[in-house]
Amino acid sequence: MxxxxxxxxxxxxxxxxxxxxxxxxxxxxxxxxxxxxxxxxxxxxxxxxxxxxxxxxxxxxxxxxxxxxxxxxxxxxxxxxxxxxxxxxxxxxxxxxxxxxxxxxxxxxxxxxxxxxxxxxxxxxxxxRVEEDLIDQLFNSSEKRLARLLLLLAHFGKEGVPQPILLDISQETLAEMIGTTRSRVSYFMNKFRKLGLISYNGKIEVHNSMLNAVLHEKPEIKRDDSTEKI
The missing domain is CATH 2.60.120.10 (Jelly Rolls)
Structure with missing residues (x-):
């Protein structure tokens, strides 16, 4: 401040x-x-x-x-x-x-x-942020766009400490923000949870492993040209 x-x-x-x-x-x-x-x-x-x-x-x-x-x-x-x-x-x-x-x-x-x-x-x-969002929309898959959005909403977090997304945000809202369908968001969220990238305890918690997956292009966050648009 x-x-x-x-x-x-x-x-x-x-x-x-x-x-x-x-x-x-x-x-x-x-x-x-x-x-x-x-x-x-x-x-x-x-x-x-x-x-x-x-x-x-x-x-x-x-x-x-x-x-x-x-x-x-x-x-x-x-x-x-x-x-x-x-x-x-x-x-x-x-x-x-x-x-x-x-x-x-x-x-x-x-x-x-x-x-x-x-x-x-x-x-x-x-x-x-606008420039980054434009690049994200042009070159990244809907899966990676969702991962980046979750990291931004969680303010990226600190090493090893799960960061909750305090905002009550629906899958429909997430889908609108990244330009895909709610069903795709639901699929990716379940995938992220199984991979240990996020957890859910009343609020979505984003783990540091999500940041590593996005930054280092891990196979779990990959480009997929079959992304659906709303």
Whole structure:
């Protein structure tokens, strides 16, 4: 977390408190923060909970394109001239979110270097993740995409220590996120469990062996050109 600068500005305190152009909002599970096509004039910062991003095509097909966790911004497209929201954001559990008007956000970025650093760091990290996701979709099998997604949701974990995925996430959601069917996800999850890559004790626990299997191209996580798309 960023620290206060010499002038006493603390970006985390700034994001956690009500102020000019800022509100602290609470959302219940399944409640929309904003919908695709809404006017884009606000940036949001997730303090607590998790939010999923979905996009609806002109043909009516919906896809989950991301899951946000505490410490992430969203809706920042309005700063780049997007007049309307290009995705729908929905609370996956009870959430606490800071709402910052476009004007207040721009003012803070100009006036507070520490806040600018925090926001730029977020944008760079998100950019890298988007590039990695694109490469993953283009070149990896659905099995390897699922393994990578589980590692990301578990924050990769520490050596030898199973890392639980705290988020309650369904196989349907996992399937949408990697571009395959729920039945394929179910098959791969059972396979991962039998191989000792994951375990299930109320929550999915991802083991370090999963990371080794993905990084070192072990036979259990292999390329399969017969992947199914939804």
């Amino acid at each position: 960023a620290k206060a600068d010499d002038d006493g500005f603390d970006p985390n305190a700034f994001l956690a408190k009500v102020g000019l152009g800022k509100e602290i909002l609470k959302f219940k599970k399944t409640q929309h923060v904003f919908k695709q096509g809404d006017v884009a004039d606000t940036v949001f910062y997730l303090q607590k909970g998790s939010v999923k991003l979905t996009v609806l095509s002109e043909q009516g097909k919906e896809a989950i394109v991301g899951i946000l966790e505490p410490g992430q911004f969203f809706g920042e497209g309005c700063l780049n001239g997007h007049p309307l929201r290009i995705a729908t954001t929905t609370a996956m559990e009870e959430c606490v979110i800071t709402s910052i008007t476009k004007e207040a956000m721009i003012a803070a970025l100009h006036a507070e270097p520490k806040f600018s650093e925090l926001f730029i760091a977020y944008l760079l990290k998100r950019n890298s």
